[in-house]
Amino acid sequence: MRTPAPLLVVGDALLDHDLCGRAERLAPDAPVPVVSAARRTSRPGGAALAAWLAAADGRPVTLVTALGDDEASEALVRLLAGRVRLIRLPLTGTLSSKTRILAQGRPLLRLDDGEGSAEEATEEACRAVAEARAVLVADYGRGTADVLREALTAAAARVPVVWDPHPRGNPPVPGVRLATPSATEARGFAARLEGGGDRDGDTPRDAGRPGAAAGEPGSPGGGLQGAARDAGRLVRGWRVASVAVTLGGRGALLSHGETPLLVPSPVTAEGDACGAGDRLAATAAGLLADGELTETAVRAAVHAATRYVAEGGVRSLAVDAAPSADRPDCGEPTDDALRTAARVRAAGGTVVAAGGCFDLLHAGHVALLQAARRAGDCLVVCVNSDASVRRRKGAGRPLVPLADRVRVLRALECVDAVAVFEEDTPERLLGELRPHIWAKGGDYALSRLPEASLVESWGGQVVLFPYLDGRSTTGIARRAASSPRPVHTAGRRRP
Incomplete structure (x- = not known):
C-alpha cells in the first residue's frame, strides 16, 4: 500500500459554527420561524476545513494561514491540534467566523463576524512553500494567497498546485496545474477577464459544487456550453494547465483549453453541500501529490465530493477523521x-x-x-x-x-x-x-x-x-x- 504524499495547504482559515434545532412555529411578534432546542457545534472552516479533509485521507498536512490572538483563532488552533501542522502568519483584525442557524437540517440564516486578513508573509511560510511537494491554495479572499503570491508562483513552476479561487480574491498564479471554480464563480471570473465583472460579490462557496443545487441548466453559467466556454477562457486568461468547473449534481467539466471532459457524479446526492468544494479540491490536490493524472484526480474528487454530501457533509466531521474510503487502495x-x-x-x-x-x-x-x-x-x-x-x-x-x-x-x-x-x-x-x-x-x-x-x-x-x-x-x-x-x-x- 502506497503511503500518501504530504500536502501543503495555503489559504484563509475560518471558524464555523452551526446552531441546529427545530422550527415548528412562527414568532408572535414577527413572521419568522422560532428555532428551539438548538445545539451548537464548531468546526474548522475555509482553508482549515480543506486541510482537515486532506488529513482525513491519511496524508501529512501542513496548513499555512493567518491567525491572531483573538478567541476565534485560539478555538481554531485547538480544533486542529494533532491533525495538521500549523504555520501561522500575522493577522490584522480578528479571525472570520461564520454561524449558520439550521432547522431540521436546513439553513435559515447565516451570521458573519470578523474581517481579519493576512498581514505579511514570514520566512517560515515561504520556506514551506519552497519545499512543498504539492500545494493546495484555498483562497477565501482574505489575503493569505496574496502575501505568498511570489512563493506560490515559483512553486507552480515546480510542483502540482491546485487553486480553489474566490470571487473576492486574485486570479491563480500562472502555471497552476488545476483550478476548481464553481459554475457561478467561473462565469464571474470569465466576465472579469473580459472587463465586465467586479470583485465585490460574495457568491456562496459551494454553489455549483457536487451535491449542490446550482449548476443545473438554466442557472447562471450552469449550462454545459456556457461552462465549457468559461473554462476555456480561464485556462487561457489565467495561463493555467486546466480548469475543473463544478456543476452541482451533474459533476464537473474539466478543460485544458480545448474540448472539455465531463466527469459525472456517480449518484445524485441530496444534503448539505457546505464544504463540498473543499472536499473536491483536497482530494484532487492529494492525488496530484501522489503522481496521478489530472483526469484521474478530478474523477476521484467528484466522487469524493458527492459522497461527502451524501454522508452528511460537515455534520459527519466529528465522527471520523480516519482515511477515507474514497481513496483507492487506502486501508483495509x-x-x-x-x-x-x-x-x-x-x-x-x-x-x-x-x-x-x-x-x-x-x-x-x-x-x-x-x-x-x-x-x-x-x-x-x-x-x-x-x-x-x-x-x-x-x-x-x-x-x-x-x-x-x-x-x-x-x-x-x-x-x-x-x-x-x-x-x-x-x-x-x-x-x-x-x-x-x-x-x-x-x-x-x-x-x-x-x-x-x-x-x-x-x-x-x-x-x-x-x-x-x-x-x-x-x-x-x-x-x-x-x-x-x-x-x-x-x-x-x-x-
Whole structure:
C-alpha cells in the first residue's frame, strides 16, 4: 500500500459554527420561524476545513494561514491540534467566523463576524512553500494567497498546485496545474477577464459544487456550453494547465483549453453541500501529490465530493477523521466500510448493504447494486472471502480472487465501500454494519432469509429488488468452458 504524499495547504482559515434545532412555529411578534432546542457545534472552516479533509485521507498536512490572538483563532488552533501542522502568519483584525442557524437540517440564516486578513508573509511560510511537494491554495479572499503570491508562483513552476479561487480574491498564479471554480464563480471570473465583472460579490462557496443545487441548466453559467466556454477562457486568461468547473449534481467539466471532459457524479446526492468544494479540491490536490493524472484526480474528487454530501457533509466531521474510503487502495476494505456506515448513520442517512460472492461480475449484479444504492445514502457491499466461496461453490471457485473482486466492486460508481466476511453467511459482519436496508435479488422472494431476523432486530428491513433473468456466474463460466477453442496459427500466413 502506497503511503500518501504530504500536502501543503495555503489559504484563509475560518471558524464555523452551526446552531441546529427545530422550527415548528412562527414568532408572535414577527413572521419568522422560532428555532428551539438548538445545539451548537464548531468546526474548522475555509482553508482549515480543506486541510482537515486532506488529513482525513491519511496524508501529512501542513496548513499555512493567518491567525491572531483573538478567541476565534485560539478555538481554531485547538480544533486542529494533532491533525495538521500549523504555520501561522500575522493577522490584522480578528479571525472570520461564520454561524449558520439550521432547522431540521436546513439553513435559515447565516451570521458573519470578523474581517481579519493576512498581514505579511514570514520566512517560515515561504520556506514551506519552497519545499512543498504539492500545494493546495484555498483562497477565501482574505489575503493569505496574496502575501505568498511570489512563493506560490515559483512553486507552480515546480510542483502540482491546485487553486480553489474566490470571487473576492486574485486570479491563480500562472502555471497552476488545476483550478476548481464553481459554475457561478467561473462565469464571474470569465466576465472579469473580459472587463465586465467586479470583485465585490460574495457568491456562496459551494454553489455549483457536487451535491449542490446550482449548476443545473438554466442557472447562471450552469449550462454545459456556457461552462465549457468559461473554462476555456480561464485556462487561457489565467495561463493555467486546466480548469475543473463544478456543476452541482451533474459533476464537473474539466478543460485544458480545448474540448472539455465531463466527469459525472456517480449518484445524485441530496444534503448539505457546505464544504463540498473543499472536499473536491483536497482530494484532487492529494492525488496530484501522489503522481496521478489530472483526469484521474478530478474523477476521484467528484466522487469524493458527492459522497461527502451524501454522508452528511460537515455534520459527519466529528465522527471520523480516519482515511477515507474514497481513496483507492487506502486501508483495509472492511475498516473503510465500517467508517462509511458510521458517518452516514451519524448524519441521519440510510445505510444500505448488499452481499454475495460477485465472482465474474455481470449485468445482474450491477442492476441489483444500482437499485440498492438508490434506496439510501450509501451502499456497502459484503463480499465472501475466497475460502468462503470455495465452501459454498466448490473447489473450482472463485474464478476471480478476492483482491480483484474487491477492486472491481470498489470501482463501481454505485458502491461506496466493500466489506469482506470469512464465514459462510454475513451475519457477523451485518451485526457490525447494522444497515437500515439489506438488499437481495428477487430470486429469494419465496424463501425466508436466515439473516432477516438479525436485520430486523435493530429496526432494519430486508428489501428484495428485481433480478435480471438469465444472468449468473455459473452460466457464464459454463458457456465459456464449452465454447470452441481458437485454432493457433503461429507461423502460418493468412490467406
